[in-house]
Amino acid sequence: MRLLTALAALALPADAEGVPLGEAGGTLALPLQEAVEALPAADESRAGYIRTSFKHWTDADKDQCNTRQEVLLAEAFLAPGQGARCALSGGEWYSPYDDIYVDAAGGLDVDHMVPLAEAWDSGAGEWSAREREA
Template identity: 55%
Template sequence: MTAPAAHAKNYTLPLRSAVDRVPVADEDRTGYDRDLFHIWIDADRDGCDTRREVLLAEAVTAPEVTGRCRLTEGTGTWLSWYDDVEVTGQRRLDIDHLVPLAEAWDSGASAWNFDRRERYANDLGDSRALLAVTDRSNRQKSDQDVAEWLPIDDVVCHYVSDWTAIKLRWGLTADRAEHTALTSLAEGCPNTPVHVSTAD
């Protein structure tokens, strides 16, 4: 498969080639503050903030919605694929940034302006970026990268592929331990295509 031009907005690479394309750089958390990313905005002003947009998009069974995007507790079901748990009602769900905000900061977002960080934190342009998962799995993961935390074995290859896609989408780097882990994990996975749509 031909490597994409450096300026290509959308491209596809086999998993191992995609992992190789993630730049390696040291990480630095100096100055990190979660508030610098401004999560859960209502970008299209339809009454649904980012959290609720993700919940509605990922529901296996749609929840009841009243008023301006009020999700009725106890309705709707979701499958948290990190741990293969089906959840009824949103109370036990967190919206996870696949590549955590702190990890993004370490990997290049510290140099971004506020607008770009806000867009990253509320990225509805790629369905892999934000995920409805159990609060337990999200808190176990916290801000760890693939060298430090992985979901259940059955979905590790899915996770590695999506992690790589989001890193490439936003032009983020990986530190050496993370890149080594990605490379090793990808070697044990099918060399399936990774579709990348770069963020503006």
């Protein structure tokens, strides 16, 4: 609910002092339904979508662990072992979507919570390659 409330702040005016609602000094309290209704809406377009437009599995901090490995390490319920070049072994993760524990990292999808085609439809097609990678 906080996320939707925060997103709704983007579409709402400033308070009496000119502080945008939802920022430091401003306040915003809306029921969830009103926050959702306040979100801006626009037509989506999949024109030009190519899956390879989204570079992933990069090693942004150059520590030998790519994005997938970083997420697996950060979200492990029971930490996996970490070998050369960040090879992960063992470990356990909890999946709140189906209320199960997973003990094989290969059984997890961690690359995105929003399908890339949906991100494209919603505006990622306007982003630079660097923004899509980030």
